[in-house]
Amino acid sequence: MDNIINKNSKVSDIGDNYAEKYGFHDPEKYFHKSPRGINHEVVEMISRMKKEDDWMRDFRHKALDTFLSKPMPKWGNTELLNSIDFDNIFYYIKPTEFQSRNWDDVPADIKNTFDKLGIPEAERKFLAGVTAQYESEVVYHSFKEDLEKQGIIFLDMDSGLREHPEIVKKYFGTLIPPSDNKFAALNSAVWSGGSFIYVPPGVDVKIPLQAYFRINAENMGQFERTLIIADKGSRVHYIEGCTAPIYTSHSLHSAVVELIALEGAYIRYTTVQNWSHNIFNLVTKRAMAHKNATVEWVDGNIGSKFTMKFPCVYLVGEGAKGEILSIAFAGNGQHQDTGAKVIHAAPNTSSRITSKSISKAGGRASYRGLVKVFPNAENSKVSVECDALLIDGASRSDTYPTMEIDAENVRIEHEARVSKVAEEQIFYLTSRGLSEDEARLLIINGFIEPFTKELPMEYAVELNRLIELEMEGSIG
Amino acid sequence: MSDNNIVFAMHDIHVEVEGKEVVKGLSLEIKRGEKHAIMGPNGSGKSSLVNALAGHPNYVITKGEAYINGKNLLEMDATARARSGLFLAFQYPMAIPGVTVANFLRSAVKAKHNGDDSALKDFRKELMDKFQLLEIDKTFATRYLNDGFSGGEKKRIEILQMAMLKPLVALLDETDSGLDIDALRIVSNGINASAPSDGGVLLVTHYQRILNYVKPDYVHVMMHGRLVRSGGSELAFQLEEKGYDWIENEVFQIAEV
Numbered sequence: 091m092d093n094i095i096n097k098n099s100k101v102s103d104i105g106d107n108y109a110e111k112y113g114f115h116d117p118e119k120y121f122h123k124s125p126r127g128i129n130h131e132v133v134e135m136i137s138r139m140k141k142e143d144d145w146m147r148d149f150r151h152k153a154l155d156t157f158l159s160k161p162m163p164k165w166g167n168t169e170l171l172n173s174i175d176f177d178n179i180f181y182y183i184k185p186t187e188f189q190s191r192n193w194d195d196v197p198a199d200i201k202n203t204f205d206k207l208g209i210p211e212a213e214r215k216f217l218a219g220v221t222a223q224y225e226s227e228v229v230y231h232s233f234k235e236d237l238e239k240q241g242i243i244f245l246d247m248d249s250g251l252r253e254h255p256e257i258v259k260k261y262f263g264t265l266i267p268p269s270d271n272k273f274a275a276l277n278s279a280v281w282s283g284g285s286f287i288y289v290p291p292g293v294d295v296k297i298p299l300q301a302y303f304r305i306n307a308e309n310m311g312q313f314e315r316t317l318i319i320a321d322k323g324s325r326v327h328y329i330e331g332c333t334a335p336i337y338t339s340h341s342l343h344s345a346v347v348e349l350i351a352l353e354g355a356y357i358r359y360t361t362v363q364n365w366s367h368n369i370f371n372l373v374t375k376r377a378m379a380h381k382n383a384t385v386e387w388v389d390g391n392i393g394s395k396f397t398m399k400f401p402c403v404y405l406v407g408e409g410a411k412g413e414i415l416s417i418a419f420a421g422n423g424q425h426q427d428t429g430a431k432v433i434h435a436a437p438n439t440s441s442r443i444t445s446k447s448i449s450k451a452g453g454r455a456s457y458r459g460l461v462k463v464f465p466n467a468e469n470s471k472v473s474v475e476c477d478a479l480l481i482d483g484a485s486r487s488d489t490y491p492t493m494e495i496d497a498e499n500v501r502i503e504h505e506a507r508v509s510k511v512a513e514e515q516i517f518y519l520t521s522r523g524l525s526e527d528e529a530r531l532l533i534i535n536g537f538i539e540p541f542t543k544e545l546p547m548e549y550a551v552e553l554n555r556l557i558e559l560e561m562e563g564s565i566g
Numbered sequence: 567m568s569d570n571n572i573v574f575a576m577h578d579i580h581v582e583v584e585g586k587e588v589v590k591g592l593s594l595e596i597k598r599g600e601k602h603a604i605m606g607p608n609g610s611g612k613s614s615l616v617n618a619l620a621g622h623p624n625y626v627i628t629k630g631e632a633y634i635n636g637k638n639l640l641e642m643d644a645t646a647r648a649r650s651g652l653f654l655a656f657q658y659p660m661a662i663p664g665v666t667v668a669n670f671l672r673s674a675v676k677a678k679h680n681g682d683d684s685a686l687k688d689f690r691k692e693l694m695d696k697f698q699l700l701e702i703d704k705t706f707a708t709r710y711l712n713d714g715f716s717g718g719e720k721k722r723i724e725i726l727q728m729a730m731l732k733p734l735v736a737l738l739d740e741t742d743s744g745l746d747i748d749a750l751r752i753v754s755n756g757i758n759a760s761a762p763s764d765g766g767v768l769l770v771t772h773y774q775r776i777l778n779y780v781k782p783d784y785v786h787v788m789m790h791g792r793l794v795r796s797g798g799s800e801l802a803f804q805l806e807e808k809g810y811d812w813i814e815n816e817v818f819q820i821a822e823v
Contacts, residue, residue, distance in 0.1 A: 513623065518660040521620050522670075522727065523648035523678035532673060536664025536710070 108336065108393075108559060112207070113366055115306050115335035116199040120225070122184040126309070127177045130154060133279050136182050140248055140282070143255065153268035153278030160272040166458075167425050170396045174370060179311040179342055181280045183225035189246065190230050200224050207333060209302050212548060219244045221301040223314060226282040237295065243288040244299055247315045250286025257288055261317055265348040265376040265404070273372045277313045277346040284314030284345065289324040289355075298327040298360075298546060303343075305334035305369070311342040318348070320355035320383075329360040329549065333393070336366045340395065343369055349377035351385050353407065358386040362549055364556060365393035367423060373399045381407030381436075388544050389416040391426050392556050400458060402431035405439035405467070412441040417541045420453030420485070421560050429458035429490075434467035434497070442473040446538055449478070449485035450561070456488040457506075463495045470497060476506040479537050481530070531558060570636070573598045573766045574735045579630035581611070581618040581791075588614040590791035591630070596735070596766035603769045603777055605802060606788035607810045612770040613657055615788075616737040620654035621647050634735055649678055651734030651765065655724040655741050661712040667723065668693060668707040671730050678731055696729040700756045717744035725756040734765035741769070742776035754779030774806040787813055 122139065124132050133154050137147040162171050190196045193210050204210060204222055213220045219233035221244075228246035237244070243254060251258045268278035285301045305312050320326050334341060343365060351357045357377065365371055371394040377385040387401035403412030418426035432441040447455035457476045472495075478487035489506050511533055519529035535542070535554055542550040574596040581589035588611045596602055606612050618625035619632060621644030632639040634650050642650065662670065672689060679685035697704055700722045712720050721741055728736055738757065742750055757780050761767050769780060777785070777799060785801040786793045789810070794817045795801065805813070 512660070515660045515662060517620075517622050517644060518656065519662070519674075520644040521622075521648055521654050521656075522674040522731065523645060524673060525645050525677070528673065528677060532665055532670070533662060536662050539664030539710075 108366065111559075112333040112364065113336035114203075114206075115337075116203055118307055119197070119199070120183055120185050121187045122182075123307075124180060124182040126180055128154070128157075128179070128181050128276075128280065132181050136280055136282065139182075139184065142251070145259070146251065149263065149268075150279050150281075153275050154280075156268045157272060157275035157279055160269075160275055162272060166398060166427055167396060170370070170425060174340070174342065178339070179309050180307060181311045181313070182282060183307055183310060184227050185224045185306075186227070186229050189228055189249075191232055193230060196230050200229055203304060203306070204230070204302070207302065207304070212300070216297060216546065216548065217300050218295060218297040219299045221246055221285050223283045223301065223303045223312075225304075225306060225310060225312065228283050240293050241290040242293060242295060243286065245286045247284040247286045247317065248282065250317070254286070254288070257319065258286070258317065261319060261348065261350055263348075265350070265378055266346050266374050271374060273344045274346055274374045277315060277344050277374070280311070281313045281315040281346065283312075284316040284347075285318070285328070286316070287318040287326065287328065289320045289326045291322040291324060293321075293324045295324075295326040298329050300329045300331070303330065303332040305332075305341055305343065305365075307341075308337040309339055309341055311344070314345050316345065316347040318357060318359070319350045320352060320357045322352045323354040325356040327358040327360065329362075329546070331362045331364065333364050334366045334369055337368050339368065341369050343371045343373070343394075345373045345375075347373070347375040349385055351377065351379045351383035353381045354383060355380070356384045358388060359401075360388040360545065360549070361390060362545075362553060362556075363389075363391045363393055363397065367393065367395050367421075369394045371397040371399065373397075375399065375401040376404070377402065377412070378404045378406055379410035379412055382409040383407060384411040384413070386413040387415070387430070388541070389414065389428070390541065390545075390553060391416070391418045391428055392553070392560060394426075395423065396425045396427070398427045400429045400431050400460075402433070403441065404433045404435060405441065405470075406435050408436045408438050410436060410439045412439075414442075415444045415541055415544060416446070417538050418445075418447040418455045419557060419560055420447065420449045420455040422451040422453060425454045425456070427456045427458060429456075431460045432462070432472070434461075434463040434470045434472070434500075437466060437468045438470065439467055440471035443475065444540060445476045446541060447478045447487055448481065448534060448537065448557075449487050450481035452484040452486075454486040454488075456490065458490045460492045461494070463497045463500050465496045467497045467500070469499050471501045473503040474505070475503075477537070478508040479534070480508065480510050481534075527561075531561060534561065571597050573764070574632075574634055574768070576619070576632040577630055579615070579618070579632060580628045581614050582626045582628050583614055583624060587628070588791055589618065592788075592791070592793055594768075594786065594793065596768060598764045598766065600784065601761065601767040601769065601780060601782045602784045602786065603771060603782040603802065604786045604788050604793070605771055605774070605805060608772065610788045611791040612788050613739050616654055616739050616768070616770055619647075619737060620644060620652060645677075649680065653728055653731055653733030653736045655721075655728060655736065655738045657739040657741075657743065659712050659720045659724055661710070661714075663710050663713045665711050666708050667711050667726075670711045671727065674727070675730060693730065696726050699729060699759055700726050701752050702726060718746065718749045721745055721753055722749070722756070725753050725760065729756060729760040732760070732762065734762055736761065736765070736767045738767065738769045740771055742771055742773060750776060751779060774802040777802045789814060789817065
């Protein structure tokens with residue numbers, strides 16, 4: 091990539107910043123906004139507005155009971171977790187009455203927002219389908235007709251539930267039941283929006299599908315729900331991005347994502363998370379890979395105040411493969427608590443976890459990982475690589491890797507490294523005429539290159555730009 | 567600096583590393599088109615000198631003056647020194663994982679021209695020419711800078727950088743160490759082809775053999791942080807023949823008289 095040092099060759103010279111580019115907010119002209127706080131009335135109202143069947147309404151109410159009775163996790167950054175004021179959050183905001191298939195039908199404010207974020211442009215250039223969610227609902231959705239004709243289903247989750255209840259019923263909440271964790275329970279109670287994808291047997295979705303999530307209101311809670319099913323021998327790549335305005339008080343994003351890769355299928359799920367620094371991002375992501383199927387999570391966490399996210403793959407069929415490639419960037423006041431989970435539950439399965447984190451200006455990055463190999467998962471392969479880069483002495487990186495290997499003949503590779511940007515590297519680059527800022531950026535971009543090279547070009551450019559933005563003013 | 571013919575000059579340079587003085591008052595002038603060699607035994611302060619001149623933060627110049635093309639070198643940071651035309655070929659080049667040789671060089675060429683994109687107009691062609699000059703396989707363009715390179719490969723890449731960045735004054739720190747005889751010839755050709763006619767080369771080495779290819783106008787012998795003798799290229803041959811002890815003894819005896 092040649093974008094590392096572009097027109098503005100000094101980090102401190104870069105004029106734009108998060109506030110201008112992503113941190114703005116629109117006036118609230120909503121179709122419906124629920125009162126603050128969470129109770130059975132709110133859940134009932136959401137389900138009623140969505141005209142849901144009884145089974146989903148009951149599911150929500152039961153999930154709320156689970157949420158209310160479940161204690162906060164006693165691990166991780168409990169101080170931050172306990173600071174969440176659930177009574178202060180808006181759990182459901184419906185910005186528009188209807189969903190549009192044409193950008194011209196989207197209200198001007200909202201359309202402008204997505205224009206600024208470059209979504210319509212990306213759609214024209216290289217996407218097969220787009221979902222744009224604003225607060226609780228998908229306000230825009232499009233999908234190429236020829237793909238629809240191949241039997242591929244790409245809908246927002248609410249429409250998916252309405253139009254394909256038999257598929258949804260079969261898989262929804264099977265990988266992540268509400269009882270899984272407190273935030274999965276909360277999501278199950280108040281979920282709204284997200285994507286529903288079904289790819290028929292043998293179909294290859296050659297260009298990526300994308301969803302973009304935008305929070306606009308202060309103290310908003312966004313709880314999208316995504317379910318992707320890749321039938322036998324099919325292939326799909328899904329990308330999600332997210333941003334929010336900057337507010338002084340907190341908002342909550344708590345998604346649940348379930349992926350099912352049936353025999354021989356391939357799913358790649360790419361995330362570029364760029365929430366503003368007032369968002370709590372507590373997300374549960376899990377995938378099941380059947381016989382000879384492959385699931386890849388490509389997970390980039392740049393924004394948010396606090397993220398807890400550990401994408402997981404269950405390898406349940408012989409020969410299944412799972413890969414989790416993640417980067418986390420923790421700046422001032424941020425804690426990125428991210429990692430990966432892989433469960434080997436069949437023979438000849440393989441997994442690879444590559445985690446890279448960058449901490450600067452007092453930011454904290456934690457890697458938390460679990461690899462479990464059951465006794466029947468013979469001849470499996472496990473590879474875990476964790477790399478942490480500290481930009482300065484004030485920043486922090488922790489690694490909490492767990493491995494439980496109960497099978498024979500398992501090949502395990504595990505590496506963990508913490509490094510600092512070496513003075514010698516900086517000197518080497520400055521002796522070639524680069525400024526210290528440019529030198530640091532080049533080293534950082536090199537550090538995350540294994541990640542960026544897996545992104546579609548447009549996203550790689552964007553990611554490097556984001557890092558550049560985050561590095562701004564941090565030096566000296 | 568009034569003499570426009572002098573491209574590089576230093577006067578009474580003192581260098582400290584971790585509080586210890588390793589260069590103890592060294593003066594040298596390089597005229598345009600000249601090549602100078604500093605030879606000396608290990609620990610004589612040669613590498614400290616060139617690292618300090620290039621602006622390494624751990625090598626502190628505590629006293630003295632240095633000028634490149636009439637500009638005060640010691641008022642500049644490493645970046646500004648490089649942009650003024652100074653170049654250091656490292657004895658132990660650093661690896662920058664994830665950054666390809668081509669992208670690094672593109673960034674460096676642009677940075678050297680203060681971010682001017684037009685400096686990159688013929689970049690690709692020039693890069694390929696220089697690859698050819700240094701007999702480097704083209705695949706190195708997309709390999710990560712010095713990451714997993716052999717010692718000899720790193721040295722070629724250093725001179726490739728010199729060829730691309732076209733410095734006014736090149737400091738070469740033991741560029742010959744770790745090279746076999748073929749590589750030595752290739753790297754030397756690269757140095758000769760890249761040496762600026764209006765600039766200068768200061769080559770630091772332990773051995774005479776590179777001087778068979780890169781012919782110096784002057785040879786200086788450095789010991790215990792000082793230049794103890796200067797002469798023409800014949801001095802290098804005498805050293806090769808008699809060893810550093812020969813000068814050590816002579817200098818020592820003179821000092822005793």
